[in-house]
Amino acid sequence: MDVRIGIRALQTIVLAGSMIGTALAATLPLSFTTTNNGTSNITNGTGISTALSVPSSWNYGDTFFAQPNKLSGLSGPLPFSFYDDYKFSVASANLSSITSTIDLRNSFQINHLEVRLYSGTSVILGNPGPSLISAWSTPINVGPLTGTVDVLNTTLGIGNYLLEVRGDVTGQNGGSYAGVLNVGAVPVPASVWLLSSAIAGLGIIRRRAG
DSSP states (O other), X not given: OXXXXXHHHHHHHHHHHHTOSOOEEEEOOOOEEEEEOSSSEEEEOOOOOEEOOSSEEEEEEEEESSOOBOOOSOOSSSOOSEEEEEEEEEOOSSOEEEEEEEEGGGOBXXXXXXXXXXXXXXXOSSOOGGGEEEOOXXXXXXXXXXXXXXXXXXXXXXXXXXXXXXXXXOOTTOEEEEEEEEEEEXXXXXXXXXXXXXXXXXHHHHHHHO
């Protein structure tokens, strides 16, 4: 009975420790944006990197008040009128789970909306090569739809990353999109919990036997 109590106490302590921290709700700022002014492609932005807390939830999105010109000189089967980049960092030593969704209820007048993820600090509109973590998601044509669409689901370690969104604004008066980036700790496999419990139980038994 003492052993069972000891194991439960250990599990309670470990689980409580894994749940420390409150989920944050914040806005992930747009670090870079690339559009066309009619004669050339323009990339600008602050370049500020946001440190993501674990667990946390971050909103991201952009609004265009006019229809941008199509970007030129980019490889791909479709023309796009913007590339948006959200630059963030992960500082935790443990792997973090990253999921991203697009909110169709708050997005309109944009076609071929896609999301990808790559590591680094510099904007790469072409092929990121080995820094690519998640390739372009399945294109979304924003229309009279509701709900959310999953566009990203992966794990990350310590490092700097760019969440990149591209699309084609079709509305004469512009368009917009909105999404949510969720960050959480990767769950510990059940086998690890059982092993730690067994080790703790053996330790208690040895101390009682001594």
